[in-house]
Structure formats: structure tokens, C-alpha cells
Amino acid sequence: MSLYGMMRTSVSGMQAQASRLSAVADNIANTDTTGFKRYSTEFSQLVRPGRDALNSSQDNSGGVISDLRQSVTQAGSLRYTQSQTDLAINGAGFFVVQDANGAPYMTRAGSFVPDDEGFLVNTAGLRLAGYDVQDGAAAPVANGYAGLVPVTISQTDLIATPTTQGVFQANLPSEADIVAGDTPANNTLTTDFTQKSSLAVYGSLGETKLIDIYFTKTGANQWEVTTFNADDSTAGGPFPYASAPLSTDTITFDPLSGELAAASADTISFTIPGGETMDLSLEGMTQLATDFYVADARTNGNAPEPIDGIDIDSDGTLYARYGDGTFRELFKIPLATVTSPDNLQAQTGSVFLESAESGDVQIGFASEGVLGSIVTGALEQSNVDIAEELTTMIQSQRSYTANSKAFQTGSDLLDVLVNLKR
Numbered sequence: 051m052s053l054y055g056m057m058r059t060s061v062s063g064m065q066a067q068a069s070r071l072s073a074v075a076d077n078i079a080n081t082d083t084t085g086f087k088r089y090s091t092e093f094s095q096l097v098r099p100g101r102d103a104l105n106s107s108q109d110n111s112g113g114v115i116s117d118l119r120q121s122v123t124q125a126g127s128l129r130y131t132q133s134q135t136d137l138a139i140n141g142a143g144f145f146v147v148q149d150a151n152g153a154p155y156m157t158r159a160g161s162f163v164p165d166d167e168g169f170l171v172n173t174a175g176l177r178l179a180g181y182d183v184q185d186g187a188a189a190p191v192a193n194g195y196a197g198l199v200p201v202t203i204s205q206t207d208l209i210a211t212p213t214t215q216g217v218f219q220a221n222l223p224s225e226a227d228i229v230a231g232d233t234p235a236n237n238t239l240t241t242d243f244t245q246k247s248s249l250a251v252y253g254s255l256g257e258t259k260l261i262d263i264y265f266t267k268t269g270a271n272q273w274e275v276t277t278f279n280a281d282d283s284t285a286g287g288p289f290p291y292a293s294a295p296l297s298t299d300t301i302t303f304d305p306l307s308g309e310l311a312a313a314s315a316d317t318i319s320f321t322i323p324g325g326e327t328m329d330l331s332l333e334g335m336t337q338l339a340t341d342f343y344v345a346d347a348r349t350n351g352n353a354p355e356p357i358d359g360i361d362i363d364s365d366g367t368l369y370a371r372y373g374d375g376t377f378r379e380l381f382k383i384p385l386a387t388v389t390s391p392d393n394l395q396a397q398t399g400s401v402f403l404e405s406a407e408s409g410d411v412q413i414g415f416a417s418e419g420v421l422g423s424i425v426t427g428a429l430e431q432s433n434v435d436i437a438e439e440l441t442t443m444i445q446s447q448r449s450y451t452a453n454s455k456a457f458q459t460g461s462d463l464l465d466v467l468v469n470l471k472r
Contacts, residue, residue, distance in 0.1 A: 053467075057460040062113030063453035066093055069116045070446045077434045084173070085159030085400045086432035087124065088439075092117045122391040122402070126158075126433040128425060134360060135162045135170060137178075138430045141422015143385035146198060146413070147176035147401065154179065154195040155401035156386050156394070156411070158430050168204040174399030177201070180368065180381035190384050190413045201368065201381050203360055209370070210256025211378050212325045213351035216249060218263065219334035220344045224308065226267045234264040234276040235298040237290045245342040248280060252351035253325035261296070261322070271303045271311070271337065277330075279323045296320035303337040310335055352376040364423040366416045384413050385421045 070091035080086040096113040128138050137145065137160035144156035155176060162170040162178050170178040177200040181188035191197050222245060232238035245265040253259055260280035268274045275298070282292040297320035302311045310316055316333045334346065352372045359371045366383035388394060389409030394402035404411050416424045 053460045053463050057457050059113045060453045060457035060460065062096065062115070064450055064457070066091070066114045066116040067446045067450040067453065069118065071443065071450070073118060074439050074443045074446065077439050078436065080432055081434045081436060083159075083400060083432050084161050084429050085126070085157060086434065087120050087122045087158075087396075087400075088432065088434045090119050090121060092119060120392065120394075120396055121433060122394055124433045126431040128428045129431050130428045132427065133163070134362065134426055135164070136160060136427055136429050137162060137362065137383075138425045138428040139385065139416075139422045140425050141420075142391075143387050143416070143421040144391075144402065146179040146195065146384060146386050147172065147174075148179050148198070148200055149176055154198070155397065155399075155403060156388075157399070157401040159400040161429055164203050168202045170201045170203060172399075174401065176399060176401065178383065180366070180383040183367075183379055183382050188382050190415060192413060193410060194413070195411070198384070201383065203357060203370070203380075208354045208356060209352070209378075210254075210354040211252065211351045212254045212256070213251035213322060213328055213349045214326050216251070216328060216330045216349035217334075217346055218247075218249065218330055218332055218344070219346040220245075220247065220265075221336045221338050221340060221342060222265055222267070222273055222303075223342055224337045224339045228270070229266050229268055233266045233268065233274055234278070235266075235274055235295060237294065247344055247347070249330075249347060249349060251322050251325065251328065251349050252353060253322060255324070256352065256354040257324065258353060259322055259325065261320075265342075268300070271305050273301050273303075273337075275299045275301055275318055275332070277318070277320050281323070296323075301332060301335065303335075308336050308338045350376075350378070352378055362424065362426045364416060364425070366424050382415065383424065385416055385424075386411050386413050387421060388412065 073089040073091050077088045093114050093116055096115045139158060144158060145160055147155050147157050157172070159172050161172050165171045179198040180201045181190070181197060182199055229244070234244060247263050249261045249263065251259050251261055262278045262280045264276045266274045277296040278291050279293065279296060284290060284292055297318055299315050299318045302314040303309065304311045310333070316331065318330050318332065319327055321327050353374060355372050355374070357370045358373045361369045361371055361377070362383070366385070367379060368381040368383060369377040370380050371377055388404055388411055390407060393405055393407035395405045396402055414421050416422065
């Protein structure tokens, strides 16, 4: 190896260590950056063409080349906060965010807050993306970002949602007498053994309606279920009503278990006056030897009012919470993944893009497959270990100094050769 080759080798060593020091500086600077993934520098030997592997002499100078890698798959610890819109992922996966032009990125930085337009944005100004489920359930597009829209939460607009679904669970006394004649279905009532309850529901404009529900035992293990518009009841009520029942159905129970029989109806449907068709689930109804009591009664829909807050489940379902205690499902937040996350391309703002080495993006919901669960009120901290970075800095500094000494030695020897002519 010539002296010039020796000096070139030393220069490659100094360049490699300078790259390593730059990575350490970047890691230390981003110690407190949410979702940041630390960089590491790997080295490999550089062999110049023409070197004979069987010859021990160093005829051609070699050197070292560096490769910068990012530990994307290494998760940082979770730090819990007081904000319901701070999100972290417990496990693999990435949030999908979009810039103002709709370009998608992946990120683990989940510090989201509503901006002046109601979009949930992180500290880089990127908008959280999700599927709008206000008009029905959403299925993820497994191999792309199609169908995703920015998650929007407006706390000033009045929103009214009509009731379309509900759940009613109660126990009907097994020892109740069988009514052989008049029943609510005939708009008459001559027995004290009919059980009554009521449900508050919402019309198309968010107006509150009251639905009366009657349960009358009409046979062994058989009950008639009748619904009425409570506003139609006459003075001195509750019977007769001014109009016919909204619905009349029959449910039957297994005499041994007291649960709904396999062949029994478990859902009743009726049209809410001034509203939409409502499906009321009766699953969980029982006929046991105890008094009538209601175990669960709830419906969807809400009166016109602004959103009081939001709740996000671990599966990514985002609900609007209203002042009256009702909830409305608005968005489903998906998670993205690739085959090799460590080969993603890092971009400004702690976001990533797919590369040829990372594989194509795949979209799914939290807790499905390898995707982790979403943690509300938490942020993922950087995976930088300061003690490790300082140790690496010292090692790199010593290596850089040693390479510079080798370069200086080569330079001194060149001076000796030059001075031989004098």
C-alpha cells in the first residue's frame, strides 16, 4: 500500500466515525421527541479492486464504509398524559396521517389535538386519518390508503342523530298469570300482570320521543311484546291509546334455562314517529322466578347539541360524547404496517414512507394480527438511551482520533520522502 493509499484509508475511517457521531448527535437532540426512533451506524470493510486475496501485501488501499440504520421496530416506553387525544400504540403498527394535500404517511407520534378546522393534528401539523363510520361500519382497504379521510371533530356544530338501534334486557316473572283475553295488542288492558317499561329515543331532527313497551304473558313460556307511542296515550291512561301499536311481536322462553328459545324472535322493529325504523334487540331477556326488572336499556342517537368530548377505544373506534351522556360512533382509526419497518424511509416530522426494501403498506384495525392496541391518554417516548449514546460518542471519538493519527503519520512520511531530494 502506498502512503497515499494509507492516507485515503484513514480518511475513510474518519468519515465513517464522523457519520457515527452525527447519528449520535441526532439521537441525543431527539431524546424527548415523541415517537422518535434512534439511528445507529454499522460499518463494513471496503476492499479496493486489484487486491490479491492470496497475497498478504496491501498493494491497494482499502477502507471502511458506513451504513445508517434506524431502529423503527424498537418501541419506546409509554408516558401517560391527561389528554384523551394523545394516542400511543402498544405493539406493532403505525398511525396513518395526511398532509394538507392528502399525501399519506406512517408515524408513531400520536400527540394529536384539534386545530381551528376541527382536524386532529400532531406536532408536525399532519392530520390523523381514519374511516368515516357515521353511515355504517367500515372495512379497511388491506393494501392501500383508499377510503381514509382526515378525522374531524367539531365541538361547535350542533348535531342531531336519529335513533336506529337499541338494546333492552329484562327479566319477566315466570310465575306471572297467563292473560287469556284482552292484551295491549288489542289496545285494551284488563289484567294487572302486564309488565311495562319505557324508552327515550330520538326523531330525525333530534326531538325526544318516548316509547312504551308492554310485556304480557299469553301462554306457557310465551309473551306478547307491544310498543306504543307514549304521546298518543289518552288522559287517565295508559289505555286506550289514540292510535294502534307501533309493533306487536311474540317471544318464547326455554322452560329449563329461562333464556330465549332458539326459535324465538330476539329483535323487534318499529318506526319511531317522526323518525326512522328502529331495531330493538331483546337478546339477554330471561324468564326466571323473580320480579320484573330491567337489566339494560340503551339506544343510539342524540338530541341537537355540540360534542362535549371524545372517547377512543383500544380498537380505534372514536366516539363523540354529548352532554346528555349519549355517544355516537364517528370514525374508526386504522393501523398500518409493512414487512420490514426498519427499512422505511424517515421523513421530517417523525413520519415514514414505504421503500422498495420495506415492502408495501398493509392496513388493518388495532389488535388484529400483528397490529397492536391503541392506548388513549399516552404517548410513545423516543427509544434513545442517553447512557448508550454517550458511550458510543466516546468510542467514536477515540476511533476518529486514531484514524487522524494514522493520517498524520502518512503525512509525516511523505514529508520525509520530499526532503530526500533536498
